[in-house]
Amino acid sequence: MFSLLDPNWIYFTLLAATMQAIRTAGQKQLSGKLNSMATTAVRYAYALPFAWGYLWWMLEFRDAAVPTLNTDFLIYALIACVTQIIGTACLVAAFRYKNFAVATSLAKTEAIQVAIVGALLFAAPLSFMGWFSVIVGVVGVFLVSKVRFNPRTMFAGSDATAGLLFGLAAGLGLAVTTLLIRESSLALHTDLLVSAAVTLVFMITVQTLMSISYVYFQDKHQLVLMVKHWRLCLFIGVTSVLGSIGWFTGASLQTAAYVKALGQVEFFITLALTYRLFKEKITTIEYLGMFLIILSVVILLLWA
Numbered sequence: 001m002f003s004l005l006d007p008n009w010i011y012f013t014l015l016a017a018t019m020q021a022i023r024t025a026g027q028k029q030l031s032g033k034l035n036s037m038a039t040t041a042v043r044y045a046y047a048l049p050f051a052w053g054y055l056w057w058m059l060e061f062r063d064a065a066v067p068t069l070n071t072d073f074l075i076y077a078l079i080a081c082v083t084q085i086i087g088t089a090c091l092v093a094a095f096r097y098k099n100f101a102v103a104t105s106l107a108k109t110e111a112i113q114v115a116i117v118g119a120l121l122f123a124a125p126l127s128f129m130g131w132f133s134v135i136v137g138v139v140g141v142f143l144v145s146k147v148r149f150n151p152r153t154m155f156a157g158s159d160a161t162a163g164l165l166f167g168l169a170a171g172l173g174l175a176v177t178t179l180l181i182r183e184s185s186l187a188l189h190t191d192l193l194v195s196a197a198v199t200l201v202f203m204i205t206v207q208t209l210m211s212i213s214y215v216y217f218q219d220k221h222q223l224v225l226m227v228k229h230w231r232l233c234l235f236i237g238v239t240s241v242l243g244s245i246g247w248f249t250g251a252s253l254q255t256a257a258y259v260k261a262l263g264q265v266e267f268f269i270t271l272a273l274t275y276r277l278f279k280e281k282i283t284t285i286e287y288l289g290m291f292l293i294i295l296s297v298v299i300l301l302l303w304a
Contacts, residue, residue, distance in 0.1 A: 016246025046237025087173025
């Protein structure tokens, strides 16, 4: 069970979960106007000036200097830049195949995937209850995705299968990103609030350059659309940077698996947005699947 001795990670994680649900709703709307990569680029490009402003404020507030960006930091952070872009693009693509709440549910297997990848690559093995939580979560994923286990048609390009794969890929990409964010921040060996802010600014700057360059060479017209829909893009940028501040700081202060487990409160916000904003219906079987995913995370948090 996690420690409550330093509650700051909890506050930052709750901020992150709330802002991410709201930002994702904005991305859902924007995905109908821009392609997947342009929609992904928006969250970085429009967040960039706010991220730099936050870093400046944090350095003043903590009376600290910018730490040296050592080799370990650069390796972890650069890989995290790529995996987060891939994860976000997959999440946006998943919206085209499943409804908002279900697509988010698939991506939110990220909490479980953080535990698995952490155990395999970051020397953080799971207990028996930890692996049990993984099994419960996998069952939930397949209930939500409605994939029929027919060897001839399961990967035949159906919308259900595409939604499943994009959702799971989003979760994996974001899971690896969270683990690498923590490693990047710790590699700076300084005040964790400052190191989280430095990691945030470094990654958003690199991701802005990468995603905008890709959009420029892929379809220049998308850049025009990013300016045309500036109000919605600005909304996504602001909520994105607030959410990132929460995730980066929470992951710096606490083990990534705990942070992502608590972050599942985003589900309740997502359901509210699904009903009120998008007027989408969720079936009983999808509710059951989402319940099992949440249950698996609760097991991971309390008993693993």
